[in-house]
Amino acid sequence: MTGDARVHFVRHAETLFNVNGQLQGWCDSPLTERGERQAAALGERMRELPLAAAFTSDLTRTRTTTAAALAGHPGIEPVPMTELREWHLGGWEGKPNAHLWTPVFAEYGYEYEPGSPAWPAMTADGRETVIDTVRRLDPLGRAESAADVRARLTSGLTRIVDVAREADGDVLVVTHGMVLGTLLRQLAPGHLVKAGFPNCGTVTVTWTEGALAVGEIVDTGAFSAA
Structure with a gap:
């Protein structure tokens, strides 16, 4: 890479499965009312940026979030990509979170609980x-x-x-929480996400004169009305 570029990576807004504590890798659920407000707040933040292009996972929750994010950029047609989907969780899809994470955490010698402090240790590599x-x-x-x-x-x-690299402006990418940690490590080997991605959490990656920098996670959804 030689040219400059700036890409804003965003997790989708809150969904019904997020609230219900259900696993939603490749399966889907609609945004909640709070999620719609988060997406609208994301749109207001994105309105201020010089966006030139947008990509989104092809799942409904990301496409809905992307549509709201581009409210201030009606000339941009987002490109849906299967490559940006969340991890495919197979037989765990749609089940309560604990059905998957209890045995997974046990494999690492931990007891599962939502927001477990063991996650950083489990994903240290x-x-x-x-x-x-x-x-x-x-x-x-x-x-x-x-x-x-x-x-x-x-x-x-x-x-x-x-x-x-070729765009006359920034690029928006809307995808999923788990895959974002994997994606950022693909871009910057050795990079570890210090915390989970909140719904509509945003992280900006820049390339300047060939040097790559990963920004901090911004809880964009927190700017929405309660």
């Missing part, structure tokens, strides 16, 4: 090992492997970065 644990424990054998996720993200990121 990246989230790839956790992806493979999910796959190994999947009762239906349909979950993705780390190699699967890396391959599709590499393909998607190559396309996004190529556009960002």
Whole structure:
């Protein structure tokens, strides 16, 4: 990479499954009323930026979030990409979070609880090992492997970065919470997300004279009305 570029990576707004504590890798659920407010707040923040292009996971929750994010940029047509989907959780899809995370955490010697402080230790070497644990424990054998996720993200990121390098402005990418940690590590090997991504959380990646910098996570959704 030689040219300058700036890409804003965003997690989708709050969904019904988020509130219900259900797993939603490749399956979907609608935004909640709070999620709609978060997405609207994201749109107001994005309105101030010189966006030139946008990409989104092709799932409904990300496409809905993207539409709101681009309210101030009606001339931009977002590009849906299967490569930006969340991890595919196989037989765990749609089930309560604990059904998956209880046995996964046990594999690492921890007891699962929402927001567990054990997560940073479990993912100290990246989230790839956790992806493979999910796959190994999947009762239906349909979950993705780390190699699967890396391959599709590499393909998607190559396309996004190529556009960002040529765009006359910033690029918006709306995707998912778990895959964002994997995606950022693809871009910046060794990078670890210090905290989880809140709904409509945003992180900006810049390339300046060939040097890459990953910004801090901004809770864009927190700017919405309660």
